[in-house]
Amino acid sequence: MSTAFPQDSVGLVTPQVMHFAEPLALACGRDLAEYQITYETYGELNAQRSNAVLICHALSGHHHAAGYHSPDDRKPGWWDSCIGPGKAIDTNKFFVVSLNNLGGCNGSTGPSSINPATGKPYGADFPVFTVECWVHSQARLADELGIEQWAAVVGGSLGGMQAIQWTITYPERVRHCLAIASAPKLSAQNIAFNEVARQAILTDPDFHGGHFLEHGVIPKRGLMLARMVGHITYLSDDAMGEKFGRGLKSEKLNYDFHSVEFQVESYLRYQGEEFSGRFDANTYLLMTKALDYFDPAAAHDGDLAKTLAVAKADFAVFSFTTDWRFSPARSREIVDALTASRKNVCYLEVDAPQGHDAFLMPIPRYLQAFSSYMNRIAV
Numbered sequence: 001m002s003t004a005f006p007q008d009s010v011g012l013v014t015p016q017v018m019h020f021a022e023p024l025a026l027a028c029g030r031d032l033a034e035y036q037i038t039y040e041t042y043g044e045l046n047a048q049r050s051n052a053v054l055i056c057h058a059l060s061g062h063h064h065a066a067g068y069h070s071p072d073d074r075k076p077g078w079w080d081s082c083i084g085p086g087k088a089i090d091t092n093k094f095f096v097v098s099l100n101n102l103g104g105c106n107g108s109t110g111p112s113s114i115n116p117a118t119g120k121p122y123g124a125d126f127p128v129f130t131v132e133c134w135v136h137s138q139a140r141l142a143d144e145l146g147i148e149q150w151a152a153v154v155g156g157s158l159g160g161m162q163a164i165q166w167t168i169t170y171p172e173r174v175r176h177c178l179a180i181a182s183a184p185k186l187s188a189q190n191i192a193f194n195e196v197a198r199q200a201i202l203t204d205p206d207f208h209g210g211h212f213l214e215h216g217v218i219p220k221r222g223l224m225l226a227r228m229v230g231h232i233t234y235l236s237d238d239a240m241g242e243k244f245g246r247g248l249k250s251e252k253l254n255y256d257f258h259s260v261e262f263q264v265e266s267y268l269r270y271q272g273e274e275f276s277g278r279f280d281a282n283t284y285l286l287m288t289k290a291l292d293y294f295d296p297a298a299a300h301d302g303d304l305a306k307t308l309a310v311a312k313a314d315f316a317v318f319s320f321t322t323d324w325r326f327s328p329a330r331s332r333e334i335v336d337a338l339t340a341s342r343k344n345v346c347y348l349e350v351d352a353p354q355g356h357d358a359f360l361m362p363i364p365r366y367l368q369a370f371s372s373y374m375n376r377i378a379v
Helices: 131-145 158-169 188-202 220-234 237-243 263-276 281-293 296-300 304-308 328-340 355-360 364-376
Strands: 016-020 035-042 052-056 095-099 152-156 176-180 314-320 345-350
Touching (some): 016 131, 035 131, 052 131, 095 131, 131 281, 152 158, 158 281, 158 296, 158 304, 176 364, 188 220, 188 281, 220 263, 220 355, 237 263, 314 364, 328 345
Parallel strands (some): 052 152
Antiparallel strands (some): 016 035
């Protein structure tokens, strides 16, 4: 049964597709000959074209950030708590663009797309992307939309990395950058978690060297394991303890290795099962590699302040106390580098028990600060 949308919802939205015939040169040395980017927009672009906000998504995100695709949708877009009339990213004020990155599996050209050169899915033949490659493709989309400068580029986690890269690669095209629960580069531990996830996929017998679609199968078990590892890192110990503790699924132990005995086991298996049915394994490999490769300061011998010196944007950086995947210390590295390079920067460390996933949640202090910053942006 359909229901009325909340008053602060953007309501029904329809994904749009932009086709590009001009090849995109990539950091890996290859070109993507032709491609399409799927995106959604919320709000109206003003006459001066000065109120556009770009939303960059995290690892498993996509273009559907707010609103509903049908009146019967049970859940809105993944960042609906922050995008809509009167919300932090107020669609009465801003024209919001949210896209699915290239290499994704939600409409933009990616490994599951047909390779025009072979007539078969790209699979493992799809080129490896970096964060900067994505930013170049996003700039082309902005050109097609007639947006010369973003009022703000906003993102959490991997999305925050893209927002930061925008200020370095296209400094004249960004007035404000909001990097949330992000980092200037991954730690060795983070790279290690990503490698465990990739190996789970790569060693699945149904992976077939990345060409599993041609065999009519998916590496379901490997993708499930990869997602289970990821979910462990997205939640804090306190959050997992509060949500599951040592709660059992049944009244007694089974003393075997196959039964789902603890509630946390059931949760992880459910998340893995659900994810494996909707996400492409090659996309997961690509996204984690882009995370690993992100290190803009490498161009200046590790000097992040020197790297950010070209930026012309004002910055807002948010972190969360229990986020151990991208800890507050990593956000403070960004803030310190921005301060050293004499940029305008606001920083807030939010006391939140949810861990890394806190950036997706309607935490009052976080939303208040987010809204306050966005309200200051002149359009």
